[in-house]
Amino acid sequence: MADYEVFELGDVTLQCGQILRGAKMAYKTYGKLNAAKDNVIVYPCWYSGTHLENEWLIGPTMALDPEKYFIIVPNMFGNGLSTSASNTPAPFNGSRFPKITAYDNVVQQHRLVTEKFGISKVKLVTGWSMGALQTFHWGAIFPDMVERILPFQGSAKCSRHNFVFLEGVKAALQADAAFMNGFYKEQPQKGLRAASRVYAGWGFSQTFYRVEADLKKMGYASLEDFLVGFWEGWLLSKDANNLLTMLWTWQNGDISNNPIYNGDYKKALAGIKAKAIVMPASTDLYFPPEDSAIEVEHMPNAELRVVETYWGHFAGGPGTSPDDIKVIDAALKELLAR
Structure with missing residues (x-):
């Protein structure tokens, strides 16, 4: 329920x-x-x-x-x-x-x-x-x-600057052939995974990535484990068109x-x-x-x-x-x- x-x-x-x-x-x-x-x-x-x-x-x-x-x-x-x-x-x-x-x-x-x-x-x-x-x-x-x-x-x-970052997320998501201009048969997984990699470079700071112990505290064995488990896991749980709807809302926030x-x-x-x-x-x-x-x-x-x-x-x-x-x-x- x-x-x-x-x-x-x-x-x-x-x-x-x-x-x-x-x-x-x-x-x-x-x-x-x-x-x-x-x-x-x-x-x-x-x-x-x-x-x-x-x-x-x-x-x-x-x-x-x-x-x-x-x-x-x-x-x-x-x-x-x-x-x-x-x-x-x-x-x-x-x-x-x-x-x-x-x-x-x-x-x-x-x-x-x-x-x-x-x-x-x-x-x-x-x-x-x-x-x-x-x-x-x-x-x-x-x-x-x-x-x-x-x-x-x-x-x-x-x-x-924030607008430009979001253009990168949007472009990665829409570049997947499976996206089909938003009328996809199933979620465009390649695009979602690519968009998550763009996001990953921005969500945490340079210093965070430098301190490897933090990844282990969060339960990730390596950087790649973190990129797949945390970032790809996050976006793969979402709908691509919903993400683009909210991305437009964000870009046009004023x-x-x-x-x-x-x-x-x-x-x-x-x-x-x-x-x-x-x-x-x-x-x-x-x-x-x-x-x-x-x-x-x-x-x-x-x-x-x-x-x-x-x-x-x-x-x-x-x-x-x-x-x-x-x-x-x-x-x-x-x-x-x-």
Whole structure:
């Protein structure tokens, strides 16, 4: 049986001008909503991840404690549980699945929070990677509703360098003859394996790869064992069209690309009223601290706090670096106490 619920959204008009017909948002909640409805945390998912792969940051004694807070984890469109290319019938299946922005995701998440639960205030929004992208969107789009945000190892707008990295992932995946322009008979395994090898050079830092003992701690006997077991194992468990859907969402992530800010990026950052701690990782090759510093410069109530680590992007999740998780959890506790 499914361990999540589904919110029926109906027909949703997207930013791209298409309609997501009979749209569904899968979500899971942890803890209980109190009578005042003021103990709410929204915790969006990351690229390819589901609510299950967010649970490493939820638990008793942790900042995201279900005994204290009502935690809502919405699944992104395209992740295979919410409406996605993989579960949409023809003619909007495969490569005909509509282009979906982070704005589209967050506006529908807002409907879940308000229409399903009657919530008017959110104590905290937090998330890793693409979860951070959605966290920034929550702060900018609903500034009077969101009290605190803590985006970690992510950005408010996809940088040009990050865009180029994702072009490499996309090209590797689509180069497999079995991909068949998105109308494949079975998953394009060669393309998925190739895309994972592109990803592998970016997810962890140069120093991480230099320290061979870390691979052994993670249960891998060698570098090749890690590349196959960790990286190929991850992407082979996903649907290729779903990955491309979320990749497009990532590449086109921009908190100012909406009717509220009309492309004014600095204005969108300045529009975030929430108390904020922005937490990049010192060795993140996707989202370097320099980009986060620019964001914080334009946010009125934000602090830049760099996680000093050699684990690169995966300092933030999904539960791979225990020491870094403690640092993130401590910052969440501090922010919630303010």
